[in-house]
Amino acid sequence: MTQFLQTLFDGVTVGCLYALIALGYTMVYGILKFINFAHSDVFALGVWLSITIASWLGIGATGQPTPAWYMGLLVLMGAMVICGLVGFTIERVAYKPLRKAPRLNVLITAIGVSLLLQNLGQQKFTFGPYPKSFPTLMESSSLFSVSGVQVRLSDVAVIGTAVVLMAALQYLIYHTKLGSAMRAVSFNTRNASLMGINVDRVISFTFIVGTMLAAAAGFLYGLKYEGQAKQTADSMWVMLGLKAFVAAVVGGIGNVRGAVLGGLLIGLIEFFGVAYLSSQYRDAYVFAILILVLLLKPEGVLGKATVEKV
């Protein structure tokens, strides 16, 4: 029972991270209809920016006490803002000139941007070519335990921040003018522009929001796994991003609530597979679920089936 609850808890925590990254994939796909392969690298950038900002603020130096709670928030905000700027730049420089090009070209450009971010990130003048450990921002001892499940402060922070961000996104998309513009562009770009919506601005904004969420996920990832943050060109980041992308597809790509549901689903499947079947095939469970969902319900759990018109 304890193992079941512990797995459930871990699955939900990591599922929240997947959901945050998946939101970026799904929002970009919803509007531009292409898979933004550079998103996983923005996530890695979020982790590394958090480390760098924390060290600027003097957190994590030896002999320092655990920093005040608002320092963590400061790091999170800093990482989100810088990543948002990076996302804006990427969209303007690399993707905007290709608005009318075949989607495959945009995809290759995304791969190029991804390679660029990976290799820029591990230069000597940026983050360096060696793994670093994430600074301690919170007490790592367990906060309380429920029937044997150890709940740490960082886990609570991960789930709490993720829920707050998702709620904010939900509000942004369904209750603001900008959100309805985003939905309109996603529904039909041409008609939206005829209705006087500045499509380019909406797309830029979507990228900014998506990359900020990825940066937040990066920060929370560092909070949860304090150990070693691998260098930016390590394939672990792409793998994590790919799983988040699978989450977006499983939930129904282009659907914001689907991304959250898919993230939780993928997190739970991964952790239950590891706990009860075998840890060797960890990545295979995720992709097997992906193929299963695509074969049975290609539009995803919450996606709407589209009818192709001639």
Next chain:
Amino acid sequence: MNRLIDHTRQLSPPRWTVLPRAVWPLLAGVVVALIAYYLVGPNISGFSSKLMLIAGTNIILAVSLTVVNGFTGQFSMGHAGFMAVGGYISATITYYGSIKLLGTAEFAGGALSWTGSGAHAGPFIGKGDLIFVASCIMGGLGSAAAGYIVGLPSLRLRGDYLAIVTLGFGEIVRVLLQGTPDQVQPWKASQAVDTPWYELLIKLGGPKGFNLLPTYTTLFWVYLFVVLTLIVCYRLKTSSSGRAFLSIREDEVAAQAMGVDVTKYKVRAFVIASFFAGLAGGLYAMDIGAINAGDLGFQKSFDFIIMVVLGGMGSISGATLAAIILTLLPEVLRDLPPVWPAGLVLLGIMAVVQAVRKHWHVKSLVGVGIGTIVLEGARQFCLSQGINIADFRLILYALLLIVMMIARPQGLFGIREVWELFGRKKKAVGSGQ
């Protein structure tokens, strides 16, 4: 009616040419391969011939991916997965087959597979060579079977979803291969002789990879298969199947309306492409003497997609050239030679092509000129400041990719072959517009 049959008979080429027409690709392949092996190989450095080997396997992979991504317009992101399937099958057959049949996993090839230094003392074609070639073809067939299975979902899925399924397939193949038990080491070959074959077949090395394979792949074998692949794919493009592929790419619904069995041809494209990918996997494994599924993830698949898109969607010569360029580019960037000669040559070729086609496109010429000047200036700056360009080669590679996609989205040759560029605006094979 009879007259019609007679008329058709007259139109078809004479019987006696059937055999030559069927055999000449093989002959051409053998000739090119012999030239590569005996004339080119000994006269270049060991590093260059290694690069030539890698370029050859990359050509096979890029051209075979062109069949799916370029001709048929489907989007496969699992090409490295097919390569892994074929590579592991042929590695298994070569390694354990050698142990079972010859008693040892040592090299047992003839002069054509000899990679060691000095002259080869053994026969021209050894027993090991036969096992190796058979294993490569078996690898191709196994991979084609996998391609059939993966191609089937394309009944229901299109576009991005198919791409994601192929990506998932590649990753699952990788994870499953990495979960296999350790291989039987060569020094335990004598014990392995008595082990039943079905116990050997799953011992593929797991996360450590399948190592210490005998190295049979030489310039001869690689370029034999390169030429065969090129000819088969070009003939495919101009055949009725090829026209069906191209029609699916241009408009699936219209193709279906014209009576093209869309499903059948999509699956066929997948099967053909994965056959060659599997073959190349075998060549790759026996070239470096090891194969590791960890290296053959989706990032490897991206390499081939980049080659296809850079070459132009559906251009065999374009994919070939892109495969060569992208194999050499990271090495060239390691020690960047002067840029301006390449820029001048490129400008010259573009000017000649545009002059022949009487279709001047000044903007592209100016663009290439400015690009050359900027690159050369940056190079001179780095040299004068003592900055090592090799540190930034992967950044340069990524930048080139982005700039290329923005500046020339249709790839090097678009959908044309290189020789079609010189025709006066003649319609290309399969040009849709």
